[in-house]
Structures are given as C-alpha cells and as structure tokens.
Amino acid sequence: MRTLIEVINQPGQHAIIYGERGVGKTSLARVMKMILETTAWTVDFTCSSTDTYATIWREILSGFPLSESQPKTGFQPTGRTQTFTKPLAALLGDTNPSPNQVRRLLEMVSEVDRTVILIDEFDRPEDARFQTLFADTIKILSDHGINVTLLLLGVGDTVGELIKEHASIQRAIVQVPMPRMGNDELEHIVRQGMKTASLSVEDDFVQRVVRLSQGLPHYTHLISQHAGLCAVDDARDVVTVADYESGVAAALKDVSQTVRERYHNSTYSKRETLHKQVLLACAVASKDELGTFGAADVREQLQEMTGIRYDISSFASHLNAFSSTEGQRGGILIKKGPPGRFRYRFIDPLLPPFVVMRGTVDGVVNANDQAAPL
Known part of the structure; x- marks a missing residue:
C-alpha cells in the first residue's frame, strides 16, 4: 500500500499488482480505493474475458461527467445558457478509441483533479490486441506526464506479457508482487x-x-x-x-464451480484408479519457494496416506495426465525441468486446498498431517 501511494504521487508512474489468484489482490484494491477517494478522483473496473480495449475505456470514461453549456432555445434574453451533463465517453463517438484518444480525454480529467484508475482481473481479456494497446497507453501517458495513475491487477504472467509488448514501459510501471499470506x-x-x-x-x-x-x-x-x-x-x-x-x-459447496469441475474431470473414472490419491498427494506434497514439487515428494505423501511404498513409475502416468494440455485430466499441473528431474506446480492455486478439503471429508487425509503453507 505504501508503494502504491508513492507511485500515485509521481506523475508518469503506474503500477501493476500481480500474484496468484486468491491471495487478496481484489481486497487490496478495494481498500486502496477507499483510501484514495479522499484525495483523488478514483474509478475502478473489473475485466471479463470478453472485454476489449475499447469496452474497458468506454466504461471507465463513462464514470467521468462532462458538463457543457449551450444557449437556451426560445424567446429568452441573449446570453442565457443551460448546462448539460454527459459522460466523457460520449466524446469518443462510435469509433474504437486509440491510445492517443484515451490520453487526450484523460488529460482533460487530470486538469480537474488527480486521478487514479484501478483495473482488476487485467489478465482476463482474450482480445489479441488488448495487451499491445494498453502498453502503448501506459507509454503515452508516461511520456506526456499526465496526472493519471493506472493501477493494474493480474496474475504473474501479466507483467511479462505487458512488458513484451513495449519493453520501454519498464521505466513507467512499478511491479508490486502480492505474495501468499503467512x-x-x-x-x-x-x-x-x-x-x-x-x-x-x-x-x-x-x-x-x-x-x-x-x-x-x-x-x-x-x-x-x-x-x-x-x-x-x-x-x-x-x-x-x-x-x-x-x-x-x-x-x-461454496467453492467455485470451476474448481469443482476441474477436480471432478481430473479424478473421475468408472473403475478404481489412483487419480484421487495422486492428486491429493500433489496437494499436500512439500513445495519449494516457487511452489513446485517433485515425484519423490508425491511418493512420500502417497505412502503416508495409503501405507504402500509406490514406485514413481506406478504413478508417473497420472502426473503426465495432470500435466497434459489435452484430455479431461489435463490442465491441472505445469511440468518443467529435464527428464528424470521434472518439477510440478498447480496451475490454479485455489485447487490444492479444495483437494485437501475433499480428502478431509472423505477421511483420506488427517488435518494434522497436512503440509504447512510456504
């Protein structure tokens, strides 16, 4: 929070808050908005997968009122006017805005008051040009010293994607990691x-x-x-x-449907298999500082749960299935490293605790034996 306030007090600087899903980024943004509203014009927006550069800025600019004075019609004394209020987004017309158009409108806003724009779920939009246009916008706002600060919130990959589109924005954007809680x-x-x-x-x-x-x-x-x-x-x-x-x-019952579906798809079988036990062993396995684990860590937890000493070869196919980009069991783990020394990491950080919860309810795992968080 201190870092973000320092960023806001430096014209031309912006910030991206990144971290795993579920670590509290949105809560941080909500609290920051409450604090900043006392000293700055603050607008927030949450992205969806269908959003584009144009839809995001139209919605954000709709939050800024634009007042216009026009002469009154009818038989009125000369010089009398009436004031109309409409959203700033109306100046965009029907065209898709360019980064320079957005910059000119934000410049009008910044002349009235210091402005902070929070954009949450920044990694969600799937539009191909989204990252490029936003990188250009950050660069232009920074180069012109506009008194508007963008605070972007997304997962870790967001930073790399944004900088890849415009390497020079590294000087304009402060990277703020949001770690898991202790x-x-x-x-x-x-x-x-x-x-x-x-x-x-x-x-x-x-x-x-x-x-x-x-x-x-x-x-x-x-x-x-x-x-x-x-x-x-x-x-x-x-x-x-x-x-x-x-x-x-x-x-x-209150865990998101997405997490429950991933668990079901990755473990369901019409015959007896080890998929549930292997996934649970992955969830409670000892992790390193990067949140990764090896097959040996999984073997240790499998023995703890079942009392059987499995060879790694007996469940290697399960790890491969979870790490695949295809098939109903795939998309659960990321596999990295050289053959024989693979390291694995859950793609969705919200899945491992859910797996442990299911294991607890099913009586497979004892709450006292769960691996401690990093």
Missing part, C-alpha cells in the same frame, strides 16, 4: 473474524484452518465462517476443533 496473517483473520462475531475459538481449530488454506485467505474466510455458523446453530459461543470438519464439509 501463517500469522491467516491466524489473525480467523481470530479477528471470530471476535467480531462475538465468538472465541480453540487454538487447534485455528492451526488446522491455517494449514489447509496454504496461504490463500479465501479458504480461511470460507471455512471459518461455516464453522462459526455450526457453533451458533448449537447455541455455543466457542468454535472448537470439532467444528473444523463440519465447516470444511459445508465450505465445499
């Missing part, structure tokens, strides 16, 4: 949330939620909320470790 931060979320609801909570419950969340506050909130409701339904003001599994089971 254990102490997640613990604070649980305890403060319960306190706000006039509930107290057992330490064992807190530790289990922190371990399962793997640094993602989304799951911390979700499980704690449902566990708290279990306690309230039982007329208790203490959330106990016994509420953990009930909270997890209830929270499973």
Whole structure:
C-alpha cells in the first residue's frame, strides 16, 4: 500500500499488482480505493474475458461527467445558457478509441483533479490486441506526464506479457508482487473474524484452518465462517476443533464451480484408479519457494496416506495426465525441468486446498498431517 501511494504521487508512474489468484489482490484494491477517494478522483473496473480495449475505456470514461453549456432555445434574453451533463465517453463517438484518444480525454480529467484508475482481473481479456494497446497507453501517458495513475491487477504472467509488448514501459510501471499470506496473517483473520462475531475459538481449530488454506485467505474466510455458523446453530459461543470438519464439509459447496469441475474431470473414472490419491498427494506434497514439487515428494505423501511404498513409475502416468494440455485430466499441473528431474506446480492455486478439503471429508487425509503453507 505504501508503494502504491508513492507511485500515485509521481506523475508518469503506474503500477501493476500481480500474484496468484486468491491471495487478496481484489481486497487490496478495494481498500486502496477507499483510501484514495479522499484525495483523488478514483474509478475502478473489473475485466471479463470478453472485454476489449475499447469496452474497458468506454466504461471507465463513462464514470467521468462532462458538463457543457449551450444557449437556451426560445424567446429568452441573449446570453442565457443551460448546462448539460454527459459522460466523457460520449466524446469518443462510435469509433474504437486509440491510445492517443484515451490520453487526450484523460488529460482533460487530470486538469480537474488527480486521478487514479484501478483495473482488476487485467489478465482476463482474450482480445489479441488488448495487451499491445494498453502498453502503448501506459507509454503515452508516461511520456506526456499526465496526472493519471493506472493501477493494474493480474496474475504473474501479466507483467511479462505487458512488458513484451513495449519493453520501454519498464521505466513507467512499478511491479508490486502480492505474495501468499503467512501463517500469522491467516491466524489473525480467523481470530479477528471470530471476535467480531462475538465468538472465541480453540487454538487447534485455528492451526488446522491455517494449514489447509496454504496461504490463500479465501479458504480461511470460507471455512471459518461455516464453522462459526455450526457453533451458533448449537447455541455455543466457542468454535472448537470439532467444528473444523463440519465447516470444511459445508465450505465445499461454496467453492467455485470451476474448481469443482476441474477436480471432478481430473479424478473421475468408472473403475478404481489412483487419480484421487495422486492428486491429493500433489496437494499436500512439500513445495519449494516457487511452489513446485517433485515425484519423490508425491511418493512420500502417497505412502503416508495409503501405507504402500509406490514406485514413481506406478504413478508417473497420472502426473503426465495432470500435466497434459489435452484430455479431461489435463490442465491441472505445469511440468518443467529435464527428464528424470521434472518439477510440478498447480496451475490454479485455489485447487490444492479444495483437494485437501475433499480428502478431509472423505477421511483420506488427517488435518494434522497436512503440509504447512510456504
């Protein structure tokens, strides 16, 4: 937050906040907007996959009113006028705006007040020219010293894609990484949330939620909320470790449909297979600082869960299926490294905690044995 405020106070500078899905980027943007609204004209926009450069800027510029004075019609004394208000986007007409057109309109806005524009889910648009046009816009705004700051929020790949389109914007854009939360931060979320609801909570419950969340506050909130409701339904003001599994089971229903579909597609089979166990072993395997794990880490967790010492060759095909770009089980893992030393990483960071939640409900994994987050 301090870095973003410093960026905003430097004309010509912009920022991109990047990190995995579910780490709290949108929450950060929401809080920043509340803070900035007291000193700057602040507008926010959330992208969708169908958005284009034109649709985004038309919507953003619609948030800025433009006043026009025109002579009154009829038999009125000369010089009398009436004022009309319309959105700034009306000046674009029916054409798709160019970066220079956007710059000229934002220049009009900046003459009135310092302006901050937050664009969330910046990695979502699929339009082929989106990144190029935005890179050009950042370059032009910076070169002209326009008193407008763009704060972009996206996943890690967003930075590389943006800079690839215009290498020189590196000087104009500050890269702000949003890491996963630490254990102490997640613990604070649980305890403060319960306190706000006039509930107290057992330490064992807190530790289990922190371990399962793997640094993602989304799951911390979700499980704690449902566990708290279990306690309230039982007329208790203490959330106990016994509420953990009930909270997890209830929270499973609230996880996004996308995550649930990925889990189902990657593990479903009409016959008995190891896919569920291997995916769960991947989710709880020890990770390095980059969030990657090896086949040996998976083997260790498989033995822990099943009591059987599997050879890596017996589940290598499962890892390959999860890492494939084709087939119903593919698109789960990214595989990198030389043959024999492959490292794997989950593509969607929200999936591993869900897998652990399913394993907990199915009785396959003990909450106390879950791998701690990085």
